[in-house]
Amino acid sequence: MASQGMDIKRRSATTTPSPSVRNSPVQGGGVAKLIDVSQCIGCKACQVACMEWNDLRDEVGHNVGVYDNPADMTENSWTVMRFSEYEKDDGDLEWLIRKDGCMHCEEPGCLTACPSPGAIVQHANGIVDFNQDSCIGCGYCVTGCPFDVPRISKTDKKAYKCNLCVDRVEVGQEPACVKICPTGAISFGSKDDMKHHADERIRDLKSRGYDNAGLYDPDGVGGTHVMYVLHHADKPQLYSGLPKAPKISAIVSLWKGPAKPIGVAAMVLTALVGAAHYIRNRPSEVTKADELAAKHAAELVALQAAELAAEKTAEEERNDQRG
């Protein structure tokens, strides 16, 4: 993948450094999309904008009794509004609407798990992008993601997810969902700016009685380039199961971490020990003496068998005589 437009910081399944001579320090902590859940009205304009810009058309589904539509993300729906009804302690009903999609982790589990070189890249500005040309469809990205985001296409078996409109960002535009949002619930800019903006929003929410309002930018994945302002930041699970402390699963870290060098070393070592043994100890060969011993043993067995047979015949004869 030519990276004239945007430099690549990390590349899946690649053990050597990415081209980095042009890399200047990224200003403002890279880019970030800030989703202010408290301002979201659940209009799904962002879903539509995403489909329009990326030229995606999902299958027409069925109403499953809730407002979520489609009911889940798919290879054609990279973002989905999730609606959850929450009854507060005082009995008030709250509608917590979360725009679900890729969080663009600073330490992406998908990229860690991906076995195909360059199928997943992380740009210097933090955007995590799937390159379907190199995707082999193994689904390891799904296994690695702590947010359950990537989806494997049923038709081409490639993995798809939100790419933060990398093609728009590259030319200085904001993602399509940001541009369309009618309430200003989604904003886009440098991560530092978005944090400042979030601070203002949180101060406002706190002044309105949301004591636990806060920013969702989980440390477990090194922070994310998609952040939420939540009225109940102490309980992110309320927002359709947003994980409280997401991180790459320890099992995945083991599988894609120490297991790799240790595993390969164990195999190479086993082969080397074998080779060393062969060189130090001559192979185990059958000698003439063995063949002779085998012959004698066989003769002995045959002799014994013959004697046994003779005895048996003799006994039978004696029995016949008596009879």
Place this chain on the structure above:
Amino acid sequence: MINEDKEIVRYTANQRLNHWLIALSFVLLAISGLALFHPALFWLSNLLGGGTWTRILHPFIGVVMFVSFFSFALQLWRDNRMTADDRAWLKAVPKVISHQEEGVPEAGRYNGGQKVLFWVLIVLMLGLLVSGVLMWRTYFTFPVELIRWASMLHALFALVLVCAIIVHAYAGIWVKGSVRAMTRGTVTPGWAWKHHRKWYRKKMRDSSLK
């Protein structure tokens, strides 16, 4: 020196074919699996026609290996039951591999090491099948936490399997006269006497009683 009539049949033609089918599928699986295991080995995916073909074919070859292996193992399991002699033989492995074979217990059709390999392979093959099916996203859908465990264990089982097969292949190379048991199907009486004396005696008794 060797009288052809005296050669002892160790494996039938079908068993030999089956063995090499297992071996071929193992090699293809090991290479394609390693391609997906360590990025430095991704180039090995070229063997099966690139990364995507590797992803498509690897599980099917796995099914072939599983079926082929278990039809073979079912024929051999009776000869692979562990005895006290086998445990004593295992203790004497350092002697065996350094050519000091006096006092080493006589082996039956299989020695203690081969029997350990047999049962280790049974466990690994089952583990690989189950974990592999859990990871086979094209046809199956399982909870992600289960797939995570499966992925880690699949790699672990495969790694132990590759090491075990390296030992297996090396033993076949080091013990001269073994490879022909799996190519021609026969061994010489001297070979059977040296390595599987108990089995040899039984063979002789059986043939002289005929």
